[in-house]
Amino acid sequence: MPEGAGSTERGGRPPLxxxxxxTREKLIAAAREVFxxxxxxxxRIAHIARRAEVAYGSFYTYFPSKEAVFFEVADRLFAEMTSRADGPGAGASPAERIRHANRAYCEAYLRNAKMMAIVEQVATFNEEFQELRREHRATSIARTAHALRRWQRDGLVPDDVDPELTARALAAMIDHSLYLWIVQGDDPPAAERLLDTLxxxxxxxxxxPAE
Incomplete structure:
Protein backbone atom coordinates (compact mmCIF):
# COMPACT_ATOMS: atom_id res chain seq x y z
CA MET A 1 0.00 0.00 0.00
CA PRO A 2 1.48 3.39 -0.96
CA GLU A 3 2.52 6.05 1.55
CA GLY A 4 -0.47 8.00 2.83
CA ALA A 5 -3.01 5.71 1.16
CA GLY A 6 -6.59 5.74 2.36
CA SER A 7 -8.77 8.45 3.81
CA THR A 8 -7.84 10.74 6.65
CA GLU A 9 -10.77 9.58 8.77
CA ARG A 10 -9.85 10.27 12.38
CA GLY A 11 -8.47 7.24 14.12
CA GLY A 12 -9.24 4.68 11.42
CA ARG A 13 -10.92 1.38 12.32
CA PRO A 14 -10.79 0.71 16.09
CA PRO A 15 -9.00 -2.48 17.19
CA LEU A 16 -11.08 -5.35 18.50
CA THR A 23 -0.39 -1.93 19.27
CA ARG A 24 -2.51 1.07 18.36
CA GLU A 25 -1.28 2.94 21.46
CA LYS A 26 2.31 2.10 20.53
CA LEU A 27 1.75 3.57 17.08
CA ILE A 28 0.24 6.75 18.53
CA ALA A 29 3.13 7.20 20.96
CA ALA A 30 5.69 6.48 18.25
CA ALA A 31 3.96 8.86 15.84
CA ARG A 32 4.15 11.71 18.32
CA GLU A 33 7.87 11.11 18.88
CA VAL A 34 8.60 11.02 15.15
CA PHE A 35 6.44 14.05 14.37
CA ARG A 44 6.83 8.78 6.79
CA ILE A 45 4.69 5.85 7.86
CA ALA A 46 7.83 3.71 7.71
CA HIS A 47 9.41 5.95 10.37
CA ILE A 48 6.41 5.52 12.67
CA ALA A 49 6.18 1.76 12.17
CA ARG A 50 9.89 1.32 12.80
CA ARG A 51 9.78 3.43 15.99
CA ALA A 52 6.79 1.42 17.24
CA GLU A 53 8.48 -1.86 16.24
CA VAL A 54 5.47 -2.75 14.13
CA ALA A 55 5.49 -4.13 10.59
CA TYR A 56 4.94 -1.45 7.96
CA GLY A 57 1.82 -3.12 6.60
CA SER A 58 0.36 -3.51 10.09
CA PHE A 59 0.13 0.28 10.40
CA TYR A 60 -2.86 0.24 8.04
CA THR A 61 -4.74 -2.13 10.32
CA TYR A 62 -5.13 0.79 12.72
CA PHE A 63 -4.83 3.96 10.64
CA PRO A 64 -5.62 4.58 6.97
CA SER A 65 -2.95 7.27 6.57
CA LYS A 66 -0.27 9.39 8.19
CA GLU A 67 -2.85 12.16 8.50
CA ALA A 68 -5.18 9.91 10.50
CA VAL A 69 -2.59 9.09 13.16
CA PHE A 70 -1.59 12.74 13.30
CA PHE A 71 -5.22 13.68 13.97
CA GLU A 72 -5.31 11.19 16.83
CA VAL A 73 -2.12 12.64 18.33
CA ALA A 74 -3.44 16.19 17.91
CA ASP A 75 -6.88 15.31 19.29
CA ARG A 76 -5.27 14.09 22.51
CA LEU A 77 -3.00 17.11 22.59
CA PHE A 78 -5.92 19.52 22.28
CA ALA A 79 -7.86 17.64 24.93
CA GLU A 80 -4.95 18.09 27.35
CA MET A 81 -4.45 21.75 26.45
CA THR A 82 -8.12 22.65 26.91
CA SER A 83 -8.92 20.38 29.86
CA ARG A 84 -10.20 22.03 33.01
CA ALA A 85 -7.35 22.07 35.52
CA ASP A 86 -8.09 21.84 39.22
CA GLY A 87 -9.12 25.31 40.30
CA PRO A 88 -7.71 27.42 43.13
CA GLY A 89 -10.72 26.68 45.37
CA ALA A 90 -14.42 27.42 45.67
CA GLY A 91 -13.90 30.80 47.33
CA ALA A 92 -11.31 32.08 44.87
CA SER A 93 -11.83 35.50 43.31
CA PRO A 94 -12.01 35.97 39.52
CA ALA A 95 -8.49 37.43 39.60
CA GLU A 96 -7.18 34.31 41.35
CA ARG A 97 -8.97 32.08 38.84
CA ILE A 98 -7.49 33.99 35.91
CA ARG A 99 -4.00 33.76 37.39
CA HIS A 100 -4.36 30.03 37.98
CA ALA A 101 -5.82 29.32 34.53
CA ASN A 102 -3.10 31.28 32.70
CA ARG A 103 -0.32 29.46 34.53
CA ALA A 104 -1.89 26.04 34.06
CA TYR A 105 -2.23 26.73 30.33
CA CYS A 106 1.35 27.97 30.13
CA GLU A 107 2.62 24.81 31.84
CA ALA A 108 0.66 22.67 29.38
CA TYR A 109 2.08 24.68 26.48
CA LEU A 110 5.61 24.18 27.75
CA ARG A 111 5.04 20.41 28.06
CA ASN A 112 3.75 20.25 24.49
CA ALA A 113 5.84 22.93 22.81
CA LYS A 114 7.19 20.74 20.00
CA MET A 115 3.77 19.43 19.02
CA MET A 116 2.24 22.89 19.26
CA ALA A 117 4.78 24.09 16.70
CA ILE A 118 3.81 21.25 14.36
CA VAL A 119 0.12 21.97 14.90
CA GLU A 120 0.68 25.50 13.62
CA GLN A 121 2.47 24.09 10.58
CA VAL A 122 -0.26 21.63 9.64
CA ALA A 123 -3.04 24.14 10.26
CA THR A 124 -1.71 26.25 7.37
CA PHE A 125 -2.55 23.67 4.69
CA ASN A 126 -4.92 20.94 5.97
CA GLU A 127 -8.57 22.00 6.09
CA GLU A 128 -9.76 18.89 7.94
CA PHE A 129 -7.18 19.50 10.63
CA GLN A 130 -8.24 23.14 10.84
CA GLU A 131 -11.76 21.93 11.62
CA LEU A 132 -10.48 19.64 14.38
CA ARG A 133 -8.61 22.55 15.93
CA ARG A 134 -11.69 24.78 15.68
CA GLU A 135 -13.80 22.17 17.49
CA HIS A 136 -11.44 22.06 20.47
CA ARG A 137 -11.00 25.83 20.50
CA ALA A 138 -14.78 26.26 20.51
CA THR A 139 -15.06 24.04 23.58
CA SER A 140 -12.52 26.12 25.48
CA ILE A 141 -14.06 29.43 24.39
CA ALA A 142 -17.54 28.27 25.38
CA ARG A 143 -16.27 27.42 28.87
CA THR A 144 -14.68 30.86 29.26
CA ALA A 145 -17.80 32.59 27.93
CA HIS A 146 -19.89 30.66 30.45
CA ALA A 147 -17.68 31.95 33.28
CA LEU A 148 -17.98 35.52 31.98
CA ARG A 149 -21.78 35.29 31.92
CA ARG A 150 -21.75 34.03 35.49
CA TRP A 151 -19.55 36.94 36.57
CA GLN A 152 -21.92 39.30 34.79
CA ARG A 153 -24.87 37.88 36.73
CA ASP A 154 -22.86 38.40 39.92
CA GLY A 155 -22.24 42.02 38.95
CA LEU A 156 -18.48 41.55 38.57
CA VAL A 157 -18.18 42.09 34.80
CA PRO A 158 -19.96 44.92 32.94
CA ASP A 159 -23.09 43.98 31.00
CA ASP A 160 -21.77 45.57 27.80
CA VAL A 161 -18.98 42.98 27.55
CA ASP A 162 -19.85 40.36 24.90
CA PRO A 163 -18.94 37.05 26.61
CA GLU A 164 -18.16 35.00 23.50
CA LEU A 165 -16.26 37.65 21.56
CA THR A 166 -14.32 38.60 24.66
CA ALA A 167 -13.47 34.95 25.32
CA ARG A 168 -12.20 34.65 21.74
CA ALA A 169 -10.12 37.81 21.97
CA LEU A 170 -8.55 36.84 25.30
CA ALA A 171 -7.77 33.32 24.04
CA ALA A 172 -6.11 34.75 20.93
CA MET A 173 -4.00 37.13 23.02
CA ILE A 174 -2.80 34.40 25.37
CA ASP A 175 -2.28 31.77 22.65
CA HIS A 176 -0.26 34.05 20.41
CA SER A 177 1.82 35.43 23.27
CA LEU A 178 2.78 31.93 24.38
CA TYR A 179 3.39 30.81 20.78
CA LEU A 180 5.82 33.68 20.14
CA TRP A 181 7.60 33.08 23.44
CA ILE A 182 7.73 29.28 23.59
CA VAL A 183 7.70 28.18 19.94
CA GLN A 184 9.31 31.10 18.12
CA GLY A 185 11.79 31.82 20.89
CA ASP A 186 10.80 35.47 21.27
CA ASP A 187 11.88 35.52 24.91
CA PRO A 188 10.29 38.14 27.15
CA PRO A 189 12.42 39.73 29.91
CA ALA A 190 11.06 37.07 32.30
CA ALA A 191 8.40 34.41 32.00
CA GLU A 192 6.64 35.46 35.18
CA ARG A 193 6.55 39.05 33.99
CA LEU A 194 4.83 37.95 30.78
CA LEU A 195 2.25 35.93 32.70
CA ASP A 196 1.65 38.78 35.13
CA THR A 197 1.07 41.09 32.16
CA LEU A 198 -1.42 38.66 30.60
CA PRO A 209 -10.24 44.16 40.63
CA ALA A 210 -6.68 42.94 41.11
CA GLU A 211 -7.66 40.73 44.07
Whole structure:
Protein backbone atom coordinates (compact mmCIF):
# COMPACT_ATOMS: atom_id res chain seq x y z
CA MET A 1 0.00 0.00 0.00
CA PRO A 2 1.48 3.39 -0.96
CA GLU A 3 2.52 6.05 1.55
CA GLY A 4 -0.47 8.00 2.83
CA ALA A 5 -3.01 5.71 1.16
CA GLY A 6 -6.59 5.74 2.36
CA SER A 7 -8.77 8.45 3.81
CA THR A 8 -7.84 10.74 6.65
CA GLU A 9 -10.77 9.58 8.77
CA ARG A 10 -9.85 10.27 12.38
CA GLY A 11 -8.47 7.24 14.12
CA GLY A 12 -9.24 4.68 11.42
CA ARG A 13 -10.92 1.38 12.32
CA PRO A 14 -10.79 0.71 16.09
CA PRO A 15 -9.00 -2.48 17.19
CA LEU A 16 -11.08 -5.35 18.50
CA UNK A 17 -8.62 -7.08 20.81
CA UNK A 18 -6.53 -6.11 23.83
CA UNK A 19 -3.38 -6.79 21.86
CA UNK A 20 -4.65 -4.64 19.04
CA UNK A 21 -5.38 -1.81 21.45
CA UNK A 22 -1.81 -1.99 22.79
CA THR A 23 -0.39 -1.93 19.27
CA ARG A 24 -2.51 1.07 18.36
CA GLU A 25 -1.28 2.94 21.46
CA LYS A 26 2.31 2.10 20.53
CA LEU A 27 1.75 3.57 17.08
CA ILE A 28 0.24 6.75 18.53
CA ALA A 29 3.13 7.20 20.96
CA ALA A 30 5.69 6.48 18.25
CA ALA A 31 3.96 8.86 15.84
CA ARG A 32 4.15 11.71 18.32
CA GLU A 33 7.87 11.11 18.88
CA VAL A 34 8.60 11.02 15.15
CA PHE A 35 6.44 14.05 14.37
CA UNK A 36 8.28 16.00 17.07
CA UNK A 37 11.65 14.95 15.66
CA UNK A 38 10.98 15.28 11.92
CA UNK A 39 7.94 17.52 11.60
CA UNK A 40 4.78 16.52 9.79
CA UNK A 41 5.92 16.83 6.19
CA UNK A 42 9.13 14.82 6.60
CA UNK A 43 7.55 12.02 8.64
CA ARG A 44 6.83 8.78 6.79
CA ILE A 45 4.69 5.85 7.86
CA ALA A 46 7.83 3.71 7.71
CA HIS A 47 9.41 5.95 10.37
CA ILE A 48 6.41 5.52 12.67
CA ALA A 49 6.18 1.76 12.17
CA ARG A 50 9.89 1.32 12.80
CA ARG A 51 9.78 3.43 15.99
CA ALA A 52 6.79 1.42 17.24
CA GLU A 53 8.48 -1.86 16.24
CA VAL A 54 5.47 -2.75 14.13
CA ALA A 55 5.49 -4.13 10.59
CA TYR A 56 4.94 -1.45 7.96
CA GLY A 57 1.82 -3.12 6.60
CA SER A 58 0.36 -3.51 10.09
CA PHE A 59 0.13 0.28 10.40
CA TYR A 60 -2.86 0.24 8.04
CA THR A 61 -4.74 -2.13 10.32
CA TYR A 62 -5.13 0.79 12.72
CA PHE A 63 -4.83 3.96 10.64
CA PRO A 64 -5.62 4.58 6.97
CA SER A 65 -2.95 7.27 6.57
CA LYS A 66 -0.27 9.39 8.19
CA GLU A 67 -2.85 12.16 8.50
CA ALA A 68 -5.18 9.91 10.50
CA VAL A 69 -2.59 9.09 13.16
CA PHE A 70 -1.59 12.74 13.30
CA PHE A 71 -5.22 13.68 13.97
CA GLU A 72 -5.31 11.19 16.83
CA VAL A 73 -2.12 12.64 18.33
CA ALA A 74 -3.44 16.19 17.91
CA ASP A 75 -6.88 15.31 19.29
CA ARG A 76 -5.27 14.09 22.51
CA LEU A 77 -3.00 17.11 22.59
CA PHE A 78 -5.92 19.52 22.28
CA ALA A 79 -7.86 17.64 24.93
CA GLU A 80 -4.95 18.09 27.35
CA MET A 81 -4.45 21.75 26.45
CA THR A 82 -8.12 22.65 26.91
CA SER A 83 -8.92 20.38 29.86
CA ARG A 84 -10.20 22.03 33.01
CA ALA A 85 -7.35 22.07 35.52
CA ASP A 86 -8.09 21.84 39.22
CA GLY A 87 -9.12 25.31 40.30
CA PRO A 88 -7.71 27.42 43.13
CA GLY A 89 -10.72 26.68 45.37
CA ALA A 90 -14.42 27.42 45.67
CA GLY A 91 -13.90 30.80 47.33
CA ALA A 92 -11.31 32.08 44.87
CA SER A 93 -11.83 35.50 43.31
CA PRO A 94 -12.01 35.97 39.52
CA ALA A 95 -8.49 37.43 39.60
CA GLU A 96 -7.18 34.31 41.35
CA ARG A 97 -8.97 32.08 38.84
CA ILE A 98 -7.49 33.99 35.91
CA ARG A 99 -4.00 33.76 37.39
CA HIS A 100 -4.36 30.03 37.98
CA ALA A 101 -5.82 29.32 34.53
CA ASN A 102 -3.10 31.28 32.70
CA ARG A 103 -0.32 29.46 34.53
CA ALA A 104 -1.89 26.04 34.06
CA TYR A 105 -2.23 26.73 30.33
CA CYS A 106 1.35 27.97 30.13
CA GLU A 107 2.62 24.81 31.84
CA ALA A 108 0.66 22.67 29.38
CA TYR A 109 2.08 24.68 26.48
CA LEU A 110 5.61 24.18 27.75
CA ARG A 111 5.04 20.41 28.06
CA ASN A 112 3.75 20.25 24.49
CA ALA A 113 5.84 22.93 22.81
CA LYS A 114 7.19 20.74 20.00
CA MET A 115 3.77 19.43 19.02
CA MET A 116 2.24 22.89 19.26
CA ALA A 117 4.78 24.09 16.70
CA ILE A 118 3.81 21.25 14.36
CA VAL A 119 0.12 21.97 14.90
CA GLU A 120 0.68 25.50 13.62
CA GLN A 121 2.47 24.09 10.58
CA VAL A 122 -0.26 21.63 9.64
CA ALA A 123 -3.04 24.14 10.26
CA THR A 124 -1.71 26.25 7.37
CA PHE A 125 -2.55 23.67 4.69
CA ASN A 126 -4.92 20.94 5.97
CA GLU A 127 -8.57 22.00 6.09
CA GLU A 128 -9.76 18.89 7.94
CA PHE A 129 -7.18 19.50 10.63
CA GLN A 130 -8.24 23.14 10.84
CA GLU A 131 -11.76 21.93 11.62
CA LEU A 132 -10.48 19.64 14.38
CA ARG A 133 -8.61 22.55 15.93
CA ARG A 134 -11.69 24.78 15.68
CA GLU A 135 -13.80 22.17 17.49
CA HIS A 136 -11.44 22.06 20.47
CA ARG A 137 -11.00 25.83 20.50
CA ALA A 138 -14.78 26.26 20.51
CA THR A 139 -15.06 24.04 23.58
CA SER A 140 -12.52 26.12 25.48
CA ILE A 141 -14.06 29.43 24.39
CA ALA A 142 -17.54 28.27 25.38
CA ARG A 143 -16.27 27.42 28.87
CA THR A 144 -14.68 30.86 29.26
CA ALA A 145 -17.80 32.59 27.93
CA HIS A 146 -19.89 30.66 30.45
CA ALA A 147 -17.68 31.95 33.28
CA LEU A 148 -17.98 35.52 31.98
CA ARG A 149 -21.78 35.29 31.92
CA ARG A 150 -21.75 34.03 35.49
CA TRP A 151 -19.55 36.94 36.57
CA GLN A 152 -21.92 39.30 34.79
CA ARG A 153 -24.87 37.88 36.73
CA ASP A 154 -22.86 38.40 39.92
CA GLY A 155 -22.24 42.02 38.95
CA LEU A 156 -18.48 41.55 38.57
CA VAL A 157 -18.18 42.09 34.80
CA PRO A 158 -19.96 44.92 32.94
CA ASP A 159 -23.09 43.98 31.00
CA ASP A 160 -21.77 45.57 27.80
CA VAL A 161 -18.98 42.98 27.55
CA ASP A 162 -19.85 40.36 24.90
CA PRO A 163 -18.94 37.05 26.61
CA GLU A 164 -18.16 35.00 23.50
CA LEU A 165 -16.26 37.65 21.56
CA THR A 166 -14.32 38.60 24.66
CA ALA A 167 -13.47 34.95 25.32
CA ARG A 168 -12.20 34.65 21.74
CA ALA A 169 -10.12 37.81 21.97
CA LEU A 170 -8.55 36.84 25.30
CA ALA A 171 -7.77 33.32 24.04
CA ALA A 172 -6.11 34.75 20.93
CA MET A 173 -4.00 37.13 23.02
CA ILE A 174 -2.80 34.40 25.37
CA ASP A 175 -2.28 31.77 22.65
CA HIS A 176 -0.26 34.05 20.41
CA SER A 177 1.82 35.43 23.27
CA LEU A 178 2.78 31.93 24.38
CA TYR A 179 3.39 30.81 20.78
CA LEU A 180 5.82 33.68 20.14
CA TRP A 181 7.60 33.08 23.44
CA ILE A 182 7.73 29.28 23.59
CA VAL A 183 7.70 28.18 19.94
CA GLN A 184 9.31 31.10 18.12
CA GLY A 185 11.79 31.82 20.89
CA ASP A 186 10.80 35.47 21.27
CA ASP A 187 11.88 35.52 24.91
CA PRO A 188 10.29 38.14 27.15
CA PRO A 189 12.42 39.73 29.91
CA ALA A 190 11.06 37.07 32.30
CA ALA A 191 8.40 34.41 32.00
CA GLU A 192 6.64 35.46 35.18
CA ARG A 193 6.55 39.05 33.99
CA LEU A 194 4.83 37.95 30.78
CA LEU A 195 2.25 35.93 32.70
CA ASP A 196 1.65 38.78 35.13
CA THR A 197 1.07 41.09 32.16
CA LEU A 198 -1.42 38.66 30.60
CA UNK A 199 -3.22 38.48 33.95
CA UNK A 200 -3.38 42.26 34.17
CA UNK A 201 -4.63 42.73 30.60
CA UNK A 202 -7.31 40.10 31.14
CA UNK A 203 -8.54 41.66 34.38
CA UNK A 204 -8.60 45.15 32.92
CA UNK A 205 -10.47 43.99 29.82
CA UNK A 206 -13.13 42.65 32.18
CA UNK A 207 -13.01 45.58 34.63
CA UNK A 208 -12.14 43.19 37.45
CA PRO A 209 -10.24 44.16 40.63
CA ALA A 210 -6.68 42.94 41.11
CA GLU A 211 -7.66 40.73 44.07
Missing amino acids: TERGAR EERGFLDT DTLTRRALAL
